[in-house]
Amino acid sequence: MAANIIDGKALAHKLRETITEDVSQLRQDGVIPHLTVIIAGDDPASKSYVRGKEKATQQTGISFDVIDMPAAISEKELLDSIRELNHDKSVHGILVQLPLPEHIDEQNVIQTIHPDKDVDGFHPVNIGKLMSGQATFLPCTPYGIMTMLEAYNISVKGKHAVVIGRSRIVGRPVGQLLLNQDATVTYCHSKTHQLTAYAASADILITAVGKANMINSEAIKEGAVIIDVGMNRLDDGSLTGDVDFSSAAEKASYITPVPKGVGPMTITMLLKNTVQAAKGLSYFAG
Numbered sequence: 549m550a551a552n553i554i555d556g557k558a559l560a561h562k563l564r565e566t567i568t569e570d571v572s573q574l575r576q577d578g579v580i581p582h583l584t585v586i587i588a589g590d591d592p593a594s595k596s597y598v599r600g601k602e603k604a605t606q607q608t609g610i611s612f613d614v615i616d617m618p619a620a621i622s623e624k625e626l627l628d629s630i631r632e633l634n635h636d637k638s639v640h641g642i643l644v645q646l647p648l649p650e651h652i653d654e655q656n657v658i659q660t661i662h663p664d665k666d667v668d669g670f671h672p673v674n675i676g677k678l679m680s681g682q683a684t685f686l687p688c689t690p691y692g693i694m695t696m697l698e699a700y701n702i703s704v705k706g707k708h709a710v711v712i713g714r715s716r717i718v719g720r721p722v723g724q725l726l727l728n729q730d731a732t733v734t735y736c737h738s739k740t741h742q743l744t745a746y747a748a749s750a751d752i753l754i755t756a757v758g759k760a761n762m763i764n765s766e767a768i769k770e771g772a773v774i775i776d777v778g779m780n781r782l783d784d785g786s787l788t789g790d791v792d793f794s795s796a797a798e799k800a801s802y803i804t805p806v807p808k809g810v811g812p813m814t815i816t817m818l819l820k821n822t823v824q825a826a827k828g829l830s831y832f833a834g
């Protein structure tokens with residue numbers, strides 16, 4: 549079987565057109581959707597992610613600013629800035645770029661962002677709502693994955709979904725969202741025995757590990773749907789996923805490529821969350 553390619557880039561483009569229309573309508577109604585990103589330190593990868601967010605927001609008409617803090621900023625100063633933004637009515641979304649310098653407690657930072665401005669969906673209140681199936685801001689990568697499945701009419705109900713990776717930002721929430729939609733979910737991680745056997749029993753396989761080509765066709769069930777979140781930079785500078793794409797594509801029914809799969813969806817869902825926040829809808833409705 550030759551798998552259908554899930555084209556995240558094309559879907560993201562289509563969604564961004566709708567977001568641009570929403571932003572334009574909000575502006576006509578006198579609301580300028582605004583995202584503020586805080587970055588602390590000089591990590592080149594983080595800087596590059598923030599530039600990507602800036603470009604994407606501006607293309608859709610969302611207003612954007614960055615608060616650039618030195619790596620030596622104290623936790624108190626960082627938290628005070630967030631508190632100010634929480635009270636600033638012109639700011640709808642607040643995102644603190646991770647990772648933070650080691651002396652700053654990431655969880656304190658996340659918990660200081662007001663849940664209604666938490667467009668990353670990492671605040672415990674929003675995670676709790678997600679867990680209990682309530683409408684909320686969803687973390688962007690899991691939200692992007694669910695949007696892709698829906699766009700390709702891939703029902704998860706009753707299916708066995710195997711999620712490899714259990715991070716707070718990808719693995720855990722995507723598994724919970726699949727469960728909320730009636731999938732039977734298995735989580736695998738670095739301590740899992742017989743990982744290949746679990747993967748090979750998946751109707752839907754989500755890989756969020758960060759190890760190039762760790763999954764090959766042996767670990768894939770005939771007709772499975774493969775969502776490859778991994779982003780691994782090879783020595784030649786190219787980007788690849790956690791799944792060996794060419795062998796997997798022979799067995800899968802649907803597969804996401806890397807690049808142009810999950811990646812473009814992640815940033816698109818951040819735009820969507822920011823627009824939702826600007827509409828005063830501190831939740832994901834659909």
Ligand code: NDP
Binds near residue numbers: 713736
């Ligand atoms: P983390 O490093 O936080 O988590 C990785 C997970 O993989 C952990 O749960 C870890 O297990 C598990 N793991 C590590 N080695 C193995 C192994 N040999 N077998 C099974 N499981 C293993 O990563 P993230 O969740 O943040 O990101 C995962 C990947 O997704 C990365 O490549 C990242 O770049 C990419 N990514 C892509 C995004 C996109 O938009 N496309 C967005 C976010 C991330 P344990 O918990 O036991 O340590």
